[in-house]
Amino acid sequence: MQKDSFRVRAADLLDIPADIKGGLLHIEITGKREVFIENHKGILELSENEVTLNAGKETVRVLGQRLRVLAMNNNEIRLSGIIESVGFVREGSSCSQL
Amino acid sequence: MQSAVNFVRGSVLLEVKSSYPERFFNLCARHGIEFWDMTNDGLGVFRIRMTVKNFKRIRPVARKAMCRVHIVKRCGLPFFLNRFRKRAALISGCAVFCIIAWIFTSFVWVIDIDGYAELDTARLLNELSKQGLRVGTYAPSVEMENLKNNILIDMPELSYISVNINGSHAHVTARKRTLPPEILPSELPCDIISDKDGIIHDITVKSGTPEVVRGETVTRGQILASGYVTGRAGTTITTHADAEIRARVWRKKSARMPKKYSEKVYTGREKDLYTILLFDNRIKLYINSGISYTKCDKIIKRTDLRLFGRYRLPISLERATCREYEISKASVSDETAYDSLSKGLMSSLELPEDAEVINADFITSSDEVFAYATLTAESIEPIGTKREILRNG
Structure with missing residues (x-):
């Protein structure tokens, strides 16, 4: 089992909300139309039906139709389209959906 | 956004x-x-x-x-x-336009006066000009408070003035001072004297001693109610007389009217002369200013140029229409002349507010030249005015 970093463990110990734990992935989904992902590390794969993002230790996969990048910068990416699923890709297996 | x-x-x-x-x-x-x-x-x-x-x-x-x-x-x-980088003339034209617009909106071009119908607008404009607000004044240089104070001092008949400069438009609102009627203080002893000739119709004395009775003929200056009151013990004191007195008053007015008169008959010939008014300057748009008509009416119509239909600019177009006419002789019948005279005489009666005309007799006559009418109007109206009793006699 993967061990949490010192920063995460310290934040848990001090009851600091998960939102402000530095560097953690933050995903917001607005209906079926938009996904906002914070603290990503870049795009791994980009197509109309699938966007795969590097999120450090995890890999996030967004599946859908007519997916497009609305805006992107170093930390944040906003995707739109008809969202079908957002999930983490496990090593050696298919993705676990949110 | x-x-x-x-x-x-x-x-x-x-x-x-x-x-x-x-x-x-x-x-x-x-x-x-x-x-x-x-x-x-x-x-x-x-x-x-x-x-x-x-x-x-x-x-x-x-x-x-x-x-x-x-x-x-x-x-x-x-x-x-x-795209416009290389079009220097266009850019400089825009810049010049902006500068001109800025300069022109910094000056007062139009002065509107409101609420000054009872008094002389020309005098107020003259006074504003003396205080530094006239067409062409640089708007920021006008000191509003000083201007308003000085005008109120110089024109005591004004009770209120406000001046608002909105862009190139100065809006002046002035109100005339309404002076209260002169009322004799109630503690001063006074008599009520007649201010016109007539016959007393009714009299109600609230304070003082009545000096006339109903049906009595009175003349101007006669005491109607005295301020002297004699008590039971025989002592006389002075008081502020107060009474409601109405009298029958007769007025006689005469007038005459020529039966033959001159009438204008327009010949149908017209000539339009256009002039541009730019501030105080007149620019004539015609060369020959002489009008060949011997007799003509000049009807002047002035059209102000307005920006967006609202903001008046200091440019106006004046159209002077000269309509030629000839004089022809006309005459009126006696009945028409009497009718016109009677209406004029009735409207010329200077009756007080509460007066009621109970009888109006017209005597009419005419000769070859004039029609004559004499009106004798009988009215019931309040009479009497207060006159202070001077203690030293």
């Missing part, structure tokens, strides 16, 4: 061709080059939009990602304005 900001900042639509476009986008993000509105045609060609500032930084990133980037469309205000 964001699209408006993007329009002002300017943006470029880029086409990105690469076998591995994700690398290009990741490099852009890492270098702080933001982009938006990404579309994909499905054949590995992406279109993205970014600011002009970011586009200037994209060359090393594209080289590193081994992709081809070219501009599809330039959008926004900077590109729109860039």
Whole structure:
């Protein structure tokens, strides 16, 4: 089992909300139309039906139709389209959906 | 809102061709080059939009990602304005226009006066001019408070004045001072004396001693109610007499009217003369100012030039229409003349507010030249005015 970093463990110990734990992935989904992902590390794969993002230790996969990048910068990416699923890709297996 | 900001900042639509476009986008993000509105045609060609500032930084990133980037469309205000960069005359024309507009709106071109119907508008304009507010005054130089105070001092008949300068438009509102009627203080002893001749119709004395009775003939200056009151013990005191007295009053008025008169008959010949009024200057738009008509009416119609139909500019067009006429002799019948005379005489009666005309007799006559009418009007109206009793006699 993967061990949490010192920063995460310290934040848990001090009851600091998960939102402000530095560097953690933050995903917001607005209906079926938009996904906002914070603290990503870049795009791994980009197509109309699938966007795969590097999120450090995890890999996030967004599946859908007519997916497009609305805006992107170093930390944040906003995707739109008809969202079908957002999930983490496990090593050696298919993705676990949110 | 964001699209408006993007329009002002300017943006470029880029086409990105690469076998591995994700690398290009990741490099852009890492270098702080933001982009938006990404579309994909499905054949590995992406279109993205970014600011002009970011586009200037994209060359090393594209080289590193081994992709081809070219501009599809330039959008926004900077590109729109860039078109006019070489058109110096247009730019300088705009600048001159702005400067002229700024200069012209800094001066007062129109002065509107409101609420001054009872008094002389020309006098107020003259007074405003003396205090430094006239057509062509530099608006910021007008000291409002001083101007208003000085005008109120110089024109005591004014109770209120306000001056608002809105752009090139000065709006002046003035109110006439309404002086209260002169009332004798109630503690002063006084008599009530008749102010006209007549026969007393009714009299009600509230305080004082009545000196006349109903049906008595009174003349102007006669005491109607005295301020002297004699008590039971025989002592006489003075008081402030107060009474409601009405009297029958007769007025006689005469008038005459010529039975033959001259009448204007328009010949149908007209001539229009146009003049432009620019501030106080008149620019004639005609060469020969002499009018050949021997007799004519001059009807002047002035049209103010307004901006957007609202803001009056200091330019007006004046049209003077000269209509030629001839004098012809006409005559009226006696009945028409009497009718006209009687209406005129009735309206010329100077009756007080509460007066009621109970009888009006007309005596009419005529000769070859004139029609005559005499009106004798009988009215019931309040009479009496207060006169102070002087203690030393």
